[in-house]
Amino acid sequence: MAEVNYKKKKIIEITNVTKAFGAVTAVDDVSLAINRGEFVTLLGPSGCGKTTLLRMIAGFDLPTKGKILLEGTDVTQIPPNKRPINTVFQKYALFPHLTVFGNVAYGLKILRVPNGEKKLKNGSVKQLYRKLTKAEIKAKVERALSVVGLAEYGYRNVTTLSGGQQQRVAIARAIVLEPKVLLLDEPLGALDLKMRKEMQLELKRMHSELGITFIYVTHDQEEALTMSDTIVVMSDGAVQQIGSPKKIYDEPANAFVANFIGESNLLAGNMIADFKVKFLDVVVDCLDKGFAKNESVDVVIRPEDIELIDEEAEKAQMCGEIISSIFKGTYYEMEVVAGGYEFTVQSTNGKEVGSKVGLHVTPNGIHIMKKMRATNEFIGEADGENLVWMCKGDFELDLPEGVEKGDKVKVKVPFDAVELTDDENDGVIGGNVTQSIYKGTYYQVQVYTDTDEDFLVDTSDEWDINDRVGINLRREKVTVEKVEEEEDE
Amino acid sequence: MKKVYLLGKIFIGLMLAVMYLPIVILIVFSFSGSSGIGAWSNFDFTFDLYGNLFTNDQIMTAFGNTFLIAGISSVLATFIGTVSAVGIYYLHRPFKGIVSAINRITVVNADIVTAVAFMVFFIVCLNYLDGYVALVIAHTMICTPYVILSVMPRLSQINPNLYEAGRDLGAGPIRTLFTVMLPQLVPGIISGFVMAFTLSLDDFVITLFNKGSGLETISTLIYSSTKHGIDPTFRALSTIIFIGILAVLIGINVYSASRRKKALLVGGKA
16 A cells, blocks of 8 residues: 555656667766656756756756656657656756747647547547636736745836846746746756745745745756755765765765765775774774674764863874864854864864864764775776786786687776876876865775776875876786676577 | 147048038039039039939839849848858858858959850850849858858857747747847848848949849949930939939938937836
C-alpha cells in the first residue's frame, strides 16, 4: 500500500540519462525521481551538467541514453510543445514585439481545451477541443499577472520594464498555462543582490500558492539552501548527493559537497576504530562506524561546531593560536592555526588575535565521509619499451614482464604519484584544474584532461581553478598491470 | 577656439552647398520651359514642364517600367535574401564565413562587370533572353546581397532562447517561426526592401546592357535622349522623384521617432 502511494507521488522519473555533445559528456548516467509539489534545486558549479539536465526535462535536448518519465509516461522523445512543462529562462527570452499581455497570452492562444465528445459513425468516441475565448484569456492573463505582482502592467512594452519586472513577466507567461512542472534556469542570475533576495521569497510564495512542482537550477548554494525542499548536488555531470538542505549541510556525502555547500574545515583522517577518528595526530570521538580499520576518510567540521575554550582546559582536543578575527555582524569569523591546519571557526565570542586557545568538537559536530576514490585508474596501451600511451600522451612507466607493444594495460596512479607543472608544455599531457579542496595538510586537486578523463592529485601547492597545467607521473609510484583480453580468433 | 568653430561651420556649409546646390538649381529650372539652363534672361515661371510630363507617353511608359521592375525584383530579393540570411546564420563554422564572404564580393563588384556578366549569361545560357524577365532576374540578383546584409545583424541580436520559448509555450516549429522569429526580423527586412527598391530604381549600367531593344526605364531613357540635348521635361521628372524619395525618408523617420516616443511615454506612465 505504502509502495503504491510512493509511486503516485513521483511526477518525474529520470533513469540512467546520459547526454554527450561530441566527445564531452555533459550529463553522465543520472537517475533521479522528483515528487509532486516539491521545490527541487539542481545545484552545482558551472559546467556540471545541471542546465543540460533541465533542458532534457523541457525537451530542448534529447538524451543520448536513458529515459525521462512524466507521471509514468515516457516523454523522452516528445517535443517541448507537447509537454505539460514550462520554462523560465535565464535571460527571460520575452517576445520583444509583444506587450506584457501579449507575452503572457501567447501560450493561451495556442492552448486547446476539451469541449465535449462526439460519437463517430463507427461507434468510437472522439474528444473535441476548442480555443479559449477572448474573455477567458483575459481573465487568465490578469490572474497570472496579479500572482507575480504586475497587475497593472499588461499594456506595457516588455522592453521598457526593469530586469526584475521582466523576470516576473517570464514567470507569469510560464505559470499561466498551469504546467505540471515549472522549470527555472538560474532565473535570478541577472538581478542585483537585493532584488534577488526579494524574488527568492516571492518564488517560494508562488510555489506554495500554486502547488506546482518547481525544478530550479542554480550555482548559488545559499539560494538553494533558502528555497528548496530537496537539493540535488551535481558535479562533472553526475549527482553527488540528493537530500534536504539540512541533510546536505549536516551530512555531506563527500568532500565535493562539503566544500561546495557552506564553509567547512575539511581534513584527511583515518578511522582507527568504530566511533574513533584520527586526524592531525589527535584521536577524536565521532558518531560514525562501519569503516575498515585505518580506512582513510575525509573529515568535515563546520566552523560553527568548533568551540574555543581555554588552552589548559581538560576537554581541549587541540591547542592553537588565533591568527585573524573578523566581526561579521552576528558572529566572529576566526582563523585558528592548530596542528598545522588553519581552522575556520565561527563564534559569538570573539577572541583577540594572537591569543592561545583550545579547540573542542563534540562527536555530533564531526562528520566522516568515505573517500570518493582511492586511486586514479586508466586504461592505456603499451607503446614500446617502458612507454604507455594513455589520455593521448606517452608516459614513461615500468611495464610488467610479458607486456608487448600494443597490449592493453591498466594503470593505477595514486594521488601522490601525479606531478603538476605550471607550464603545460613541461608535462606529458595538459589539463584544466576543475576543483581544489584543502584537506588540512595538502590540497586535493582535480585535473580534467582534454580526453575527458580526470586525475585526482594530492599536492602541497595551491592551484587555481581553470588553470592549464601539465601532468607528469612519478614512475616509481605507478603500477601497471596487463589487461587480459579475450582473443577474437 | 571660436575661430575654429566658425571655420567648421563654413566647411559644413560649403559641403552641403556642393552636395545640394545642383539639385536646388534643377528644381528651380523645373519651373521654366526654357531649353537653355542657366540663362536667367528667359526664365519664365510656369508649370508647363509638369504638364508635359504627364502627356509624354515615352516618359510615362519608362516611369511605369522602372517601378514595375523595381517592385517585382525588390519583393523577390527581400524574400530570397531573408531566407538566405537565416540559412547562412545557422551554417556551421567554416561555411558560414565562406558564404558571407562570397555574398560581400557581389556587393563590392563593379557594376559594369556584373552587367557584362549577366549579358553573356543570358546570351549563352538563356538563349538571348532580354527585356522584362532578364531585368527582373538581374535586378533581383544584385539586390539580394543587400537584403542579406541588412537581415543578418538582426538575427545575431535575437535572444538564442527565443525560439525555445515559443516551443515551450506550445507552438510548433512553423508557428514559432512566424509568430516569434519573423517579427524580430521585420525592421531588417523593411530596410533591406527599401534598399533593394532604390537600388533597382536607379540602376543604369546593368539595365542598359540587358534591356534589349524597345524597353526603356527612366535612366536609360534620359541617357538615350541626351544625344539630342536633354528634354526639359526630365527636370520636372527628376524633381518629382527627388521630392517623392524625400517624402518617404521623412515619413520613415517621423514614424520611428513617434514609436520611440510612444514607448517612452508608456514606460514613464506607471
